[in-house]
Amino acid sequence: MSDTTANREGQTTLAEMRYGEKGRIASISSPAAESPENNESLAARLLELGIMEGAEIEALHRSPFGGDPMSVKVERTIIALRRADASTIIIERLNGN
Amino acid sequence: MNSALRLALVGNPNAGKSALFNALTGSRQKTGNYPGTTVERRAGRFQTQHGLEVNVVDLPGTYSLSATSPDQVVTREVVLGQSDSEPLPDVILCVVDATNLKLHLRLVLELKQLGRPMLIALNMIDLATRDKIDIDVEALESALGIPVIPTVAVRRSGVKELSVELSNHLNDLVEEAAKTGPAPAWQPQDLKSLQKEAGRIAKAATRSEGIEHLMTRRLDAVFLHKVAGPIILFAMLFVMFQAVFAWAETPMEWIDMGIGALADWLTASLPDNALRSLLVDGVIAGVGSVVVFLPQILILFAFILALEASGYMARGAFLMDRIMASVGLNGRAFIPLLSSFACAIPGIMATRTIDNPRDRLTTIMIAPLMTCSARIPVYTLLIAAFIPNQAVGGIFNLQGVVLFALYLAGIVSALIVAGVLKRTVTKGASQSLLMELPKYQLPNLRDLVLGLYERVKIFMARAGKFILTTMIVLWVLASYPAAPADAALPDIYYSYAGQIGRVLEILFAPIGFTWEIAISLVPGMAAREVFVGALGTVYALSGSEDQIATSLVSRLQNAWSLPTALAVMAWYVYAPQCLATLAVAKRETNSWGWMFFMAGYLTAIAYLAAGITYWTATAIIG
Ligand SMILES: Nc1nc2c(ncn2[C@@H]2O[C@H](COP(=O)(O)OP(=O)(O)OP(=O)(O)O)[C@@H](O)[C@H]2O)c(=O)[nH]1
Ligand SMILES: [Mg+2]
Numbered sequence: 066m067s068d069t070t071a072n073r074e075g076q077t078t079l080a081e082m083r084y085g086e087k088g089r090i091a092s093i094s095s096p097a098a099e100s101p102e103n104n105e106s107l108a109a110r111l112l113e114l115g116i117m118e119g120a121e122i123e124a125l126h127r128s129p130f131g132g133d134p135m136s137v138k139v140e141r142t143i144i145a146l147r148r149a150d151a152s153t154i155i156i157e158r159l160n161g162n
Numbered sequence: 163m164n165s166a167l168r169l170a171l172v173g174n175p176n177a178g179k180s181a182l183f184n185a186l187t188g189s190r191q192k193t194g195n196y197p198g199t200t201v202e203r204r205a206g207r208f209q210t211q212h213g214l215e216v217n218v219v220d221l222p223g224t225y226s227l228s229a230t231s232p233d234q235v236v237t238r239e240v241v242l243g244q245s246d247s248e249p250l251p252d253v254i255l256c257v258v259d260a261t262n263l264k265l266h267l268r269l270v271l272e273l274k275q276l277g278r279p280m281l282i283a284l285n286m287i288d289l290a291t292r293d294k295i296d297i298d299v300e301a302l303e304s305a306l307g308i309p310v311i312p313t314v315a316v317r318r319s320g321v322k323e324l325s326v327e328l329s330n331h332l333n334d335l336v337e338e339a340a341k342t343g344p345a346p347a348w349q350p351q352d353l354k355s356l357q358k359e360a361g362r363i364a365k366a367a368t369r370s371e372g373i374e375h376l377m378t379r380r381l382d383a384v385f386l387h388k389v390a391g392p393i394i395l396f397a398m399l400f401v402m403f404q405a406v407f408a409w410a411e412t413p414m415e416w417i418d419m420g421i422g423a424l425a426d427w428l429t430a431s432l433p434d435n436a437l438r439s440l441l442v443d444g445v446i447a448g449v450g451s452v453v454v455f456l457p458q459i460l461i462l463f464a465f466i467l468a469l470e471a472s473g474y475m476a477r478g479a480f481l482m483d484r485i486m487a488s489v490g491l492n493g494r495a496f497i498p499l500l501s502s503f504a505c506a507i508p509g510i511m512a513t514r515t516i517d518n519p520r521d522r523l524t525t526i527m528i529a530p531l532m533t534c535s536a537r538i539p540v541y542t543l544l545i546a547a548f549i550p551n552q553a554v555g556g557i558f559n560l561q562g563v564v565l566f567a568l569y570l571a572g573i574v575s576a577l578i579v580a581g582v583l584k585r586t587v588t589k590g591a592s593q594s595l596l597m598e599l600p601k602y603q604l605p606n607l608r609d610l611v612l613g614l615y616e617r618v619k620i621f622m623a624r625a626g627k628f629i630l631t632t633m634i635v636l637w638v639l640a641s642y643p644a645a646p647a648d649a650a651l652p653d654i655y656y657s658y659a660g661q662i663g664r665v666l667e668i669l670f671a672p673i674g675f676t677w678e679i680a681i682s683l684v685p686g687m688a689a690r691e692v693f694v695g696a697l698g699t700v701y702a703l704s705g706s707e708d709q710i711a712t713s714l715v716s717r718l719q720n721a722w723s724l725p726t727a728l729a730v731m732a733w734y735v736y737a738p739q740c741l742a743t744l745a746v747a748k749r750e751t752n753s754w755g756w757m758f759f760m761a762g763y764l765t766a767i768a769y770l771a772a773g774i775t776y777w778t779a780t781a782i783i784g
Contacts, residue, residue, distance in 0.1 A: 115265045
């Protein structure tokens, strides 16, 4: 579960998911390029909205302009987030199609 | 005061705290179907059935006590008793959205750790019932160890039980509240484990998970659709601007006729003296020329209020986010900027929901570029006087198109300025867009009407006090000293106002402004619509006797050239003609420097834009 690479079988990042695809959040990675402080606050703010390991997530709409941002559904909350943030969220696919 | 119980409304954003506050206290705080409607604390009071006086405070919504944006910090400070302006509340009334129990219960658990007296309002029970969600209130109560009261904040019957139960519980809690010590100790909680516990409790207390609100899914499929989404957004904005013009026409004519009749009647029934001039040229010409615009402002607000209540606002933010991101703006800047179309003051206040200070500063700096409702009188007056009322491209009205272009000029300029600021003075990592998209709701007609009524009150109060006073002062300055006996020009030319205007003219003549415009800009600093009132007074006084009955529109047509009129419109897209906005910018940035920066850069652009417009138009028209 703590594996942060998205290449493992059955794993992907939230940014890669298409409309209607569902998954379970495996982990939230911290890309080294970003400053740790910023990343910590991102993780904290994701957590505030219920985006944390183990939560079920469904990818929904994408912006008409370049597909960024996207909307997702976590539990009963619909959340809009930008691709850069979505790509830090590692997903275990539930219905791979 | 000290005998009254202090109750604080705390909860996640959009849980219905302000709606509940309004229901309890009978006040009319702003509610809206998007997170971040309330950004500062608001106080009110009510009496329980047991005669207990309760002071209630409505707080900004917060996801967690660890949150860092300025609005959520307010909530944390009040709840922890660290606020300078608000004593520690005796009882916390935590408002929870019954349709999103798990997420909202986490804050309940976080608050519970404080060990303060607490009650829960399980709000939006109507929506939970609609979605067939069945919550076992007693199970929830015993799992949490906190009394839970189901409520529907937007229905009068929906808070009856709350007021009865609140009455009972508060009576019990008074003693407890009196006993508990001062500020509670608090340490940031492990949100993950709280979230898990909240999930367990929510699951155990939920008899039926219910069904998804399909309407929200279906509407999103349309409103966020790749093709339909942007088309609907722009169509909606365009209809709004056309409506501001088309629908308001008739009521504006009525008001105009009423004012004209009043002026005629006063002119006929009073002797020709200074008092008559003060009433007719000062008060009626000045205040009247602003009051005429009430229908337009109401139509604009009706649209904005309906959008806010429906849940579409956050979708607009979603659709526009790419453009915002491209100039380095925070996604959360959208709602403050959209609010600025009503007025930059609440818009600047709403930037408190942005937690990155540099992103917040950028947003504050560009908020005045959004065309606020006070510019409508200025634009409408000039458009009515100088832009022909004709169709273009078959369906559009040229006047509406020009108005739309003026709005667009403000928006585009704001984006450019934001881009420049982000590359220079407010450089730094930009926060992301992380925003809840609320479920759609049909706007409540009663709320809409009450919201509009509030606007009428504010508008009329401004016209009554503020504009009236300014107009009287202006009338005095424009009427004295009297003109010499052999005066060739209108009396006002020789007055104090005329003298000031001619000094200012030196500055403004290069961009095509007459001294009458220059003098009207000075009271127009107080608020933009005052400029229209001032023009009304100035031109009423410079008109000859037989012109009394002619409207301001035809007076301007005679007095100004088209390039001048266009230059004034361009000026008003940018000029920081509003002291209240500057004051709020000072307060919210906590810096005189940033306020002067804002005033300075806006004035510079205004001058340039007016000049370029004037010179170009003169060159083309000849
Ligand atoms: N159907 C229904 N709608 C509600 C209820 N309570 C509030 N609302 C609506 O939900 C939206 C949010 O209500 P607000 O009172 O503004 O929420 P808030 O908690 O003050 O939100 P913030 O100030 O953003 O934290 C508004 O559109 C209300 O009309 C309810 O019990 N039932
Ligand atoms: Mg509120």
